[in-house]
Amino acid sequence: MTNPYRVEALALHQVGVFDDVAIDFKPIAVADKAEIHLFTGPNGCGKSTLLYALAEIFDTVNYNINNGLIQRRYRGAESRVDFLFNGRAGQYGVPHTDSNNSSRYGKCHILYSDSTKDCFFGSESPDTGLIQYKQMTGDFQSHNPHPLSPAKFKHVAFAYSGQRTLRDTQLPGIQEITNSPFEEALSFDGSVRPQILLQWIANNRTQSALAKADKDDKAAQSYDQALNRITTLIHDICGLEVEFRLERSPLAVTVKVNGDTIRFDGLPDGLKSIISWVADLSLRLEAIPWQTPGDPFAQPIILFLDEVDIHLHPKWQRRILPAIQTLLPNAQVFVSTHSPFVVGSVENAWVYRLPEAGQGNGSIEGVPSGAGKSYRLILDEVFGIDDEFDVATEALFDEFYRLRESFLQQPHSPQALLETAAKLAARGEEAALIVNRELRQIARLSGQELGLA
Structure with missing residues (x-):
C-alpha cells in the first residue's frame, strides 16, 4: 500500500x-x-x-x-x-x-x-x-x-x-450520465444509485459493441476493462461466472450467472449486494479526472x-x-x-x-x-465468545457441570445428573462424546458406576 x-x-x-x-x-x-x-x-x-x-x-x-x-x-x-x-x-x-x-x-x-x-x-x-x-x-x-x-x-x-439496493429500473435509452461522481458519495445507504448504475452498464456495453463494429479492439478492451474487473472480483469471492448484458427488446440490463440470464431483481441478496457497491464504485472512479493519469x-x-x-x-x-x-x-x-x-x-x-x-x-x-x-x-x-455450542446446549452443559460438582462434593443419587447427561447426548454426536467422557471420569472419582442407557 x-x-x-x-x-x-x-x-x-x-x-x-x-x-x-x-x-x-x-x-x-x-x-x-x-x-x-x-x-x-x-x-x-x-x-x-x-x-x-x-x-x-x-x-x-x-x-x-x-x-x-x-x-x-x-x-x-x-x-x-x-x-x-x-x-x-x-x-x-x-x-x-x-x-x-x-x-x-x-x-x-x-x-x-x-x-x-x-x-x-x-x-x-x-x-x-x-x-x-x-x-x-x-x-x-x-x-x-x-x-x-x-x-x-x-x-x-x-x-x-451492505444493503442490497440494486434493483431493476426502466432504461429511457442510451444517454450520457451527467451526475457527479461525488453525488451521495458518503451517504452509506444512499451511495448506490440503481438508475445510474444500470445506465452506466448499458452505455458501457453499447460503446464496446460500437468499438468492435469499427474494429477498434483497443477501445473495446478499454470499455470492457471496468466490467471485467467487477466480474473477476465476483468470481474470486463467489466462484460464479457472471456476465453483464444489454438486451435490445425491451431495452434492459441483465446478468448471466453461470449461463442463466437473470434480471437484477431476481439476483441472490449476497450477489446483489456485492454488485451494488462494487459497480457503483467502479463507475465513480471511471468518471473522476485524476491528477496522475492511470488505472x-x-x-x-x-x-x-x-x-x-x-x-x-x-x-x-x-x-x-x-x-x-x-x-x-x-x-x-x-x-x-x-x-x-x-x-x-x-x-x-x-x-x-x-x-x-x-x-x-x-x-x-x-x-x-x-x-x-x-x-x-x-x-x-476478538469477539469475546468462548461458547462452543448453541445457547440451549450451553445452558444444559452449565447445568450438567453444576450437578457434577455437587455430586463429587457429596455423592448422592445421580438421577438428576444422568437425566441432564441424557438430554445433552440427545442433542448431537459431539455433545454425546463429551458427556460420556465426563461420566467415565466421574465414575472413577466417585467409585460409583455411571453411564447412559
Whole structure:
C-alpha cells in the first residue's frame, strides 16, 4: 500500500456512545495490497459511529452529502471529532469560542464553518489540501467542470453499506450520465444509485459493441476493462461466472450467472449486494479526472464499508476482503463487521475490538488480523465468545457441570445428573462424546458406576 493520503488517527469526544476515545491507525506497508482496518464489537458499541466520523472528514463544503450521519450523534455543546490526515491535524464539531483551537493532534485554524451542520472545520494549515478537496467535490459536475480551473483529484473517499439496493429500473435509452461522481458519495445507504448504475452498464456495453463494429479492439478492451474487473472480483469471492448484458427488446440490463440470464431483481441478496457497491464504485472512479493519469482502481482511495458482509454466505465472507485488497492496491479501507470469517480472512490488517456501550473511553489499540488463526480462537480473542455450542446446549452443559460438582462434593443419587447427561447426548454426536467422557471420569472419582442407557 503506497497511498500517502491516509487517515492516521481519530478521536471522538461526547459523540455517540463515546465519552472520549482515540484510535491510531498504524500503516501497513504491503506492496500492491490495500491497507485494511476492521472495527468489531457488540451491537451498539459505536462501529458505525466511527465510520460516520471518518467519512465526515471528507464531506463536501457546499451541502450535507451524508445527511448529518455524525451530527445526529452529537451529545451536547462539547461534541467534537479530532483527526490526523496526511500529516495534518484537523477538528470539527459543535461551534465553540475557544480561541486556542487546539485539536488532540495539533493546532487548528478555522478554515470553514457551516451553520446548517452546526459544526466547524479546522486544520493546521491552509495548504493541507483537505479543504480544497471538500470544496472541489461539492462544486464538481462530471459533465461541466469549471473551464478555468479544471478539477484534478489526488485522492477520493467513498462510503457504502451492505444493503442490497440494486434493483431493476426502466432504461429511457442510451444517454450520457451527467451526475457527479461525488453525488451521495458518503451517504452509506444512499451511495448506490440503481438508475445510474444500470445506465452506466448499458452505455458501457453499447460503446464496446460500437468499438468492435469499427474494429477498434483497443477501445473495446478499454470499455470492457471496468466490467471485467467487477466480474473477476465476483468470481474470486463467489466462484460464479457472471456476465453483464444489454438486451435490445425491451431495452434492459441483465446478468448471466453461470449461463442463466437473470434480471437484477431476481439476483441472490449476497450477489446483489456485492454488485451494488462494487459497480457503483467502479463507475465513480471511471468518471473522476485524476491528477496522475492511470488505472482508476490503483488511485489513492479512502473507502468506508459498513457491514458489507451482511448478506454473504460464510464462504463469501472469507473471500471478500482479500479480493478488495487486490482490486484496490493503493486504498485505505475501514470496515465494520460482526463476522469472524471476515476477521480471519485477511493478513496484514488491524482489528479494533470496541467495548460495550458506555465503556468506550481511552485509547483503542489495534491488534493484528486473524489470518492463520482458527475461527475458534478468533471468536474468543476478538469477539469475546468462548461458547462452543448453541445457547440451549450451553445452558444444559452449565447445568450438567453444576450437578457434577455437587455430586463429587457429596455423592448422592445421580438421577438428576444422568437425566441432564441424557438430554445433552440427545442433542448431537459431539455433545454425546463429551458427556460420556465426563461420566467415565466421574465414575472413577466417585467409585460409583455411571453411564447412559
